[in-house]
Amino acid sequence: xxxxxxxxxxxxxxxxxxxxxxxxxxxxxxxxxxxxxxxxxxxxxxxxxxxxxxxxxxxxxxxxxxxxxxxxxxxxxxxxxxxxxxxxxxxxxxxxxxxxxxxxxxxxxxxxxxxxxxxxxxxxxxxxxxxxxxxxxxxxxxxxxxxxxxxxxxxxxxxxxxxxxxxxxxxxxxxxxxxxxxxxxxxxxxxxxxxxxxxxxxxxxxxxxxxxxxxxxxxxxxxxxxxxxxxxxxxxxxxxxxxxxxxxxxxxxxxxxxxxxxxxxxxxxxxxxxxxxxxxxxxxxxxxxxxxxxxxxxxxxxxxxxxxxxxxxxxxxxxxxxxxxxxxxxxxxxxxxxxxxxxxxxxxxxxxxxxxxxxxxxxxxxxxxxxxxxxxxxxxxxxxxxxxxxxxxxxxxxxxxxxxxxxxxxxxxxxxxxxxxxxxxxxxxxxxxxxxxxxxxxxxxxxxxxxxxxxxxxxxxxxxxxxxxxxxxxxxxxxxxxxxxxxxxxxxx
Ligand code: BES
Ligand code: MN
Ligand code: ZN
Numbered sequence: 186x187x188x189x190x191x192x193x194x195x196x197x198x199x200x201x202x203x204x205x206x207x208x209x210x211x212x213x214x215x216x217x218x219x220x221x222x223x224x225x226x227x228x229x230x231x232x233x234x235x236x237x238x239x240x241x242x243x244x245x246x247x248x249x250x251x252x253x254x255x256x257x258x259x260x261x262x263x264x265x266x267x268x269x270x271x272x273x274x275x276x277x278x279x280x281x282x283x284x285x286x287x288x289x290x291x292x293x294x295x296x297x298x299x300x301x302x303x304x305x306x307x308x309x310x311x312x313x314x315x316x317x318x319x320x321x322x323x324x325x326x327x328x329x330x331x332x333x334x335x336x337x338x339x340x341x342x343x344x345x346x347x348x349x350x351x352x353x354x355x356x357x358x359x360x361x362x363x364x365x366x367x368x369x370x371x372x373x374x375x376x377x378x379x380x381x382x383x384x385x386x387x388x389x390x391x392x393x394x395x396x397x398x399x400x401x402x403x404x405x406x407x408x409x410x411x412x413x414x415x416x417x418x419x420x421x422x423x424x425x426x427x428x429x430x431x432x433x434x435x436x437x438x439x440x441x442x443x444x445x446x447x448x449x450x451x452x453x454x455x456x457x458x459x460x461x462x463x464x465x466x467x468x469x470x471x472x473x474x475x476x477x478x479x480x481x482x483x484x485x486x487x488x489x490x491x492x493x494x495x496x497x498x499x500x501x502x503x504x505x506x507x508x509x510x511x512x513x514x515x516x517x518x519x520x521x522x523x524x525x526x527x528x529x530x531x532x533x534x535x536x537x538x539x540x541x542x543x544x545x546x547x548x549x550x551x552x553x554x555x556x557x558x559x560x561x562x563x564x565x566x567x568x569x570x571x572x573x574x575x576x577x578x579x580x581x582x583x584x585x586x587x588x589x590x591x592x593x594x595x596x597x598x599x600x601x602x603x604x605x606x607x608x609x610x611x612x613x614x615x616x617x618x619x620x621x622x623x624x625x626x627x628x629x630x631x632x633x634x635x636x637x638x639x640x641x642x643x644x645x646x647x648x649x650x651x652x653x654x655x656x657x658x659x660x661x662x663x664x665x666x667x668x669x670x671x672x673x674x675x676x677x678x
Contacts, residue, residue: 188317189336190310190357192349197298197340198222198256205258205296206283208342211268213242219263219298226255243267258296271300273308274590280312281656284334288317291332301343307356311667313337314360315656320371358485359670363663365389366471366478370649370661374450374467379417379498382449382470383425386477386496390429393484400426410537412522413497415514416530419454419507420500426538427473429494431483437491439676442547443669444538446531446554447473447498454501454527455509468661469531471648472553473498475665482670488677495542497534501527513611517541518633521611529616531556532626536615536633543637549578549676550634553642553665555649559622563596566646567654569664570596572627574639581675582640582668589667590656592647596623603628 197205198219207219215224215232224231227250234240240248244267251260264279280297287295299309317334341349369377369385377385383399390397402423405414410426417424427447448469452458458466473496480494508514512524517540522533531554542550553569560570571586571593573579579595586593602625605617613632617625627641647664650657657664 188314188334190313190353191336191338192306192353193338193340194345195340196222197296198258198261200296200338200340201257202259202294202296202338203292204260204262204287204294205298206262206264207298208264208266208279208300209242210266211242211244219261223250223256223261223263227252240265244269266300271302272590273302273304273588276300276302276305277308277312277315277590278655280309281316284313284316284337285653285658287334288319288330293332293334294336295334296338296340299339299341301341304352306339306341306346306349307352309339310353310356311360312656313339314357315363318364318367318658320368320660355485359482362478362482362485363666365481366474366663366666367658367661369474369477370468370471372467374500377467377470378422378449378500379425379447380422382447382473382496382498383427386427386429389477389481393481395480395484396430396432398428400428408517408541409515410517410541411515412517412533413499413537415508415512415524416454416501416533417499419504420502422449422500424497424499426541427494427496427498429477429480431480431492431494433487433489433491435489437489439490439548440493440545441490441673441676442493442495442542442545442550443476443479444495444535444542444550444552445473445476445497446470446535446552446556447496448531448534448555449498449500451501451528451530452503454530455503455507456527457503458528465649468649469555470498471555471644471661472665474661475553475644475663475669478663478666479669482666483673486670488673490673490677492673493542493545493547495538497538499530499534501530516633520613520632523608523611523614525614525616529626532615532629535630539630539633543633543635547637549640550637551640551642551669551672552630553644555645556643557623557626557645559626560643561646563623564594564646566651568592568594569642569644569647570594570623571640571642572596572598574631574634578638578640582672585671585675586668588671591664591668593642593668596627598627598631599624
């Protein structure tokens, strides 16, 4: 059952719904606007409640009224917009939070008044879909949702715009595309493994008119992605390199490559991880899931740039055939790498996939990966860390993340730490000491990108959430996709 979104220009308080959300500016009273309508219908209790709660429309204030049949909506939730200007990411978050609250309180029809913000309708549609997201595939009988949200009506404030309908549809489809990333992350590792991940991408691409090529173990061996194959050695599930392409009609303005770490499960290999929490490592393909979602969204937005999506899908297992500390492998780039810790597998897979992507001669290559615990130690688990090959590029990522409302922090590629990657036996080793672990992982990746303008985003923290917050549900979030879409927009101009 999918959520039905529609658009209306009626007064929100005149439309029947289980729950209606109206947003009022700071300084609102019962003299005008929706509070006046409520006061007229429900009587002096409205003014009394506003006084009791000191509700004036300050940002993050909210007050709920039950209408007892005196108005079309059964319940009205009034949200404060505050005095500052609202942004699209405020609107997206508000819409997501209300849709999630609706899902959790048996509300099946919701009316959402969209605050007057440029791009507000699209953001509201994205937010509603993101907030209503659930992963209920493996629940039976009474564990299933009781009264899922079915119908959402968006009512834009201010004058109706002829773009509103298209904006709403695009917003809904972007929200649904991000749902693809979340589904893939939440899918258990016995169901989602390199082969099934590749099959999923092939079907998704076919449905959406994108090209998709999959390199299996034989093809990877032939091409020489030796580091990726080394990580895969211990698993009974063979690796796949998934290569998706979006081509615009007309001459592309730019060529962009997005790379995702696709570890469908990371046990740590021979350097095995402790058992508590190991199940979370089903989400170690979060970067790859984002790339699949991004490609799905591009098929809808159709930007004038060529975009390649690459996923290194591998499972890291301990086994008689597993790679070991002390092993030395060549790589697609040609450099030899000494293995130190088999749990630092992501950077090995990425090294080969980045070298593969670099051969496409893109104007920009962006990788994203649940790469290091160290990045979470540095920034907490709600923020990703990004590295860029130039300061200008870092600025454009900063702008994209801000516009998308995603929490990302610029991290430095400290050359002083490069020494830690020197090996006594090969060109490089893949880990240095404990200190600056997110930075040394990025420095290792840099060895494989050549002169290509490059961004690396370590999404280890926010790719999965331990509780719902903002636009994110518990579990897979798709954090990163909205920023990448903004970045692509910037390269489309
Ligand atoms: N997939 C993990 C990183 C990770 C940890 C992601 C927790 C999300 C949550 C990665 O493969 C890993 O194990 N990294 C090691 C590297 C170390 C051995 C140098 C780490 O961070 O401990
Ligand atoms: Mn690992
Ligand atoms: Zn990993």
